[in-house]
Amino acid sequence: MEIDLDSIGLGLSYFNDKSIFKVFSTRNKLKLRLYENQETEFFKEYSMIVKNNVFSLCLKGNYEGYYYTYIIEDKYEVTDPYSYFSSKNSIRSFIGDIKKTDIEDFRKHKKPLIKKDEIIIYEMHIKDYTFNENSGIFNRGKFLGLTEDNTKYNNFSTGLDHLKELGINCVHLMPIYDFISVDEDNSKDFDTDNYNWGYDPELYNSVEGSYSTSSIDPYSRIIELKKLIKKFHEAGIKVILDVVYNHTFKSLESNLNLLAPNYYYRLFEGKFSNGSGCGNEINSENFFARKLILDSLSYWQKEYMVDGFRFDLMGLIDKETMLQAKKILQEFDPDVILYGEPWTGGCTVLDQNNMSNILNISGNDIGFFNDSFRDAIKGNLDDNISGFISGKFELKNKIECGIAGSIFYDEKRWGNFINPKESINYFNSHDNLIISDRLRLNIKDEKIIEKTSILAFNIIMTSQGIPFFVAGNEFLRDKKNCKNSYNASTDVNAIDWSYKEKYYNHYLKYKKMIEFRKRFIKFFTLDKSEIKDNLKFLESGNSGVIIYKINLDNSQLTIVHNARSEAYFLKNINKSKVVYDGYNNPYIIDHNNLEVKAYESVCVLNE
Structure with missing residues (x-):
């Protein structure tokens, strides 16, 4: 039966009786080089046919266990950018049967049923x-x-x-x-x-x-x-993969650049744009660069049954690529978890309006690391400027803004998140x-x-x-x-x-x-409207103490964070239940004032 190569995706498609290879390249000539193992220097070469810059080859027979590379215009040898298997240290790609990697019951095992906002x-x-x-x-x-x-x-x-x-x-x-x-x-x-x-x-x-x-x-x-x-998954733990589609380690000599010079990377005045701080940045707007990212994400999701992805320097990925990624991944798993760094690692030629950041793609169920909240909590990254927890109490409103999901809560506490559930709250990574x-x-x-x-x-x-x-x-x-x-x-x-x-x-x-x-x-x-209706900050009388109440379903949770070096007393709470103080199991308060010790938190429930 004749193979319809147009219907086969890029990379290796392995079958027992044939192996099909497809790779995008703007070069004039490509060959497939075949090795019997990953150490030998002996090889066979096969010419590839090209159509619309996609080179392809169908090898009849079972080639499982062989290694392969692409030879570009008889000058360069590169691995397959779509390699699902590789040799030690990524020298050669490998022809393997991915079905043989499924451990017992892997396809049948149940993923944890945890809501992504939990x-x-x-x-x-x-x-x-x-x-x-x-x-x-x-x-x-x-x-x-x-x-x-x-x-x-x-x-x-x-x-x-x-x-x-x-x-x-x-x-x-x-x-x-x-x-x-x-x-x-x-x-x-x-x-x-x-x-x-x-x-x-x-x-x-x-x-x-x-x-x-x-x-x-x-x-x-x-x-x-x-x-x-x-x-x-059996332990009830979801798995998120950290993915780095914004750059590659190599630049001029990367397999991507040798296959398609100046295509996969953004350029500035004829040189690699370096928005990653690592020497280059992927031009995700270009069709085959975007396709590589989307195909890769889909492959990891389906083949490895992972629950989500964290995008390194997500600001370097154009917003159309990110939104397409979300659509494709959510079609397969509506509960997929997606979040990333909404910034770049340096100056980039990518237009600011096209970056995947809070301003451009908020409200699309993609999370963002909340660096403003982070710095308010502990201070700037590596210098000795204090944060709220180490005594810079003028940051109290910024902390309260973060507590409220970094939405526009009021004139004193305002952030730029449309959806509070998109805020990744952290103090270090x-x-x-x-x-x-x-x-x-x-x-x-x-x-x-x-x-x-x-x-x-x-x-x-x-x-x-x-x-x-x-x-x-x-x-x-x-x-x-x-x-x-x-x-x-x-x-x-x-x-x-x-x-x-x-x-x-x-x-x-x-x-x-x-x-x-x-x-x-x-x-x-809570969603944005529920936060404004149900979360209320109380005046503590001290800039180093934060008090807020959340009312929900006829219950009220009062939370106190004391960043001071001395105790704070919460008043008028007789018969309330302390549900967290870091020390005790829940207990009923039998007096009118509750001591919140220095540098500690207390949570009190009224039902």
């Missing part, structure tokens, strides 16, 4: 979380390390058990697609300097091999990632100083650092919008004061699980607050 996002890096020997994890630094049960440091749970015990319901995995800034050779697994966050894309559709127990086996990394995803190191710039007393870290968490957890925090915040993880640990060693980045024991009371307060938010979630998922 998620609590926990950002983690595979290696950070599993690398330390004191994690008790056998498969250190690997996907499989997060599938292990009963891992402990002394008698304290670690790994997946820690996540279940903590109570989060959504994990944001930092890049797990194929990136080029670490050596995937398994002999380098425990080299402390063989480390990177992974914002250095090479193959958008392939899985990073350094997180596999066998980087030489192209199937292994896919199977092991699917085991992780299934295990998380993987970028810049982690909260413990940041607070040490302003505060010298370690006990106060502990208290203000908890206060920051309490603020985002009792705000309208989606809370987001970083692995290890719950037990005051530090990074040795490193402001940008993207390529620092594991000595800096790996989580020290002894901190869970050292700061166990700190951890328990995070855990209790998570339990509280889940129990009273209806109070924190």
Whole structure:
């Protein structure tokens, strides 16, 4: 039967009796080069036919297990930009049967039924979380390390058990697609300097091999990632992938640029525009660049059953591409979670009106990191300018604005969010100083650092919008004061699980607050009109104390955040129930005044 190549998508389409290859290129001539394995220098070459700048080839026979590249005009050798499988260190693409990567019941397993406005996002890096020997994890630094049960440091749970015990319901995995800034050779697994966050894309559709127990086996990394995803889903935890479609690690010599010079990247005066700060930026407006992004997102969603995506430097992706992505992804999964950074990493030629940011695409069910709220809470990123929790009380209105979902609440508390559920509320991410190191710039007393870290968490957890925090915040993880640990060693980045024991009371307060938010979630998922009608700020008489009430369904929740160095007394609350104070189980107040200790929060319920 003759193959209709026009009906076949780009990349490799594998069948038992044939393999079809399609790639976009503006060059005059392409060949397919075929290798029997990933080490050999012996190969066969096949000429490709071209139609409308799409080169294609159908090879009859079963070529599973072979490796391939494209030869451009007999000068350049590149991998397939659509590679679903790759060799160690992304040297060659691989011909594989993706159906063989489905572990038992993977297609049948149930994804967690959690409303997307009820998620609590926990950002983690595979290696950070599993690398330390004191994690008790056998498969250190690997996907499989997060599938292990009963891992402990002394008698304290670690790994997946820690996540279940903590109570989060959504994990944001930092890049797990194929990136080029670490050596995937398994002999380098425990080299402390063989480390990177992974914002250095090479193959958008392939899985990073350094997180596999066998980087030489192209199937292994896919199977092991699917085991992780299934295990998380079974634990009631959604999985979000961090995606970096705004740039590639290579520029002139990238497979994209060699296949189609000056097509995939934006240019400024004949040179690469550098809005990413990484040397280039993807020209997402161009048809095949946009298609690559949309096809890639759809592939990850369908093949790996992930629950959503976090877009790095989302401001560099044109708004039409983002809105098309939302449409395609929501058609497959109406509950898909989408959010990103609404900024760029430098000057860009992309028109401001075409950026995917708060001004241009608000109200489309795509979330945005709320950096204004972040800075009001803790202060500027890496300098010693204080935030509200460390004594800059003139920021009180900005904190209250964030608590109200950063909408236009009133003349004193106004933000630019149309939909409060699009606000990703956070005080730190993987970028810049982690909260413990940041607070040490302003505060010298370690006990106060502990208290203000908890206060920051309490603020985002009792705000309208989606809370987001970083692995290890719950037990005051530090990074040795490193402001940008993207390529620092594991000595800096790996989580020290002894901190869970050292700061166990700190951890328990995070855990209790998570339990509280889940129990009273209806109070924190209001829409814009409900916020204005039902959330009221009260005058505390002190700029360092925030008090607000939320009325809903004949119940009233009163929340107090005290950032002062002395206690605050909440009055006229006899017979109310304290439902969170960080210490006790819920209890009825049998007196008229309630003490809110310094740097602490209290939540009181009246029914």
